[in-house]
Amino acid sequence: MISTYKIPQSVLVVIYTAALDVLLIKRADAIDFWQSVTGSKDALAESFAQTAVREVQEETGMDCSPGTPLAAGLCDWQIENVYDIYPRWLHRYAPGVRCNTEHLFGLRVPAGMPVRLNPREHTAYQWLPYRQAAQACFSPSNAEACLLLPRLAAARAQA
Secondary structure (H helix, E strand, C coil): CCCCCECCEEEEEEEECCCCEEEEEEECCCCCCEECEEEECCCCCCCHHHHHHHHHHHHHCCCCCCCCCCHHHEEEEEEEEEEECCHHHHHHECCCCCEEEEEEEEEECCCCCCCCCCCCCEEEEEEEEHHHHHHHECCHHHHHHHHHHHHHHHHHHHC
């Protein structure tokens, strides 16, 4: 039997520009729930990097897979958050699963990058300066990732 439960391992991908403007997308299934790109692994064997590439493509239409112009902008920030799954979404996970591990990535894109939302998942998008983006995020871990952006982007530039 194939499990229909979500795997409690996900990615958070902060998409940003050189000016540290952050892309936020509004969830279709929640009022005023703004977030960065997020999503769970499709299979345990799927790497976090593969999940990040897939979710960015599915949610924004941006292709950052290896060999594409955006691929160099994807950076594994080597940060993980473990958090309690919101009660409203527990039914998506196997019985007894209460926590999710979220792995953080950044994706630097050119200013004016086109965004093509999946209307089943998201209804709107906006680019905001990183501090404003942090204030608009529903998720505390997403807000923290936005606030870390200047340091993480600078470290990426020096690497």
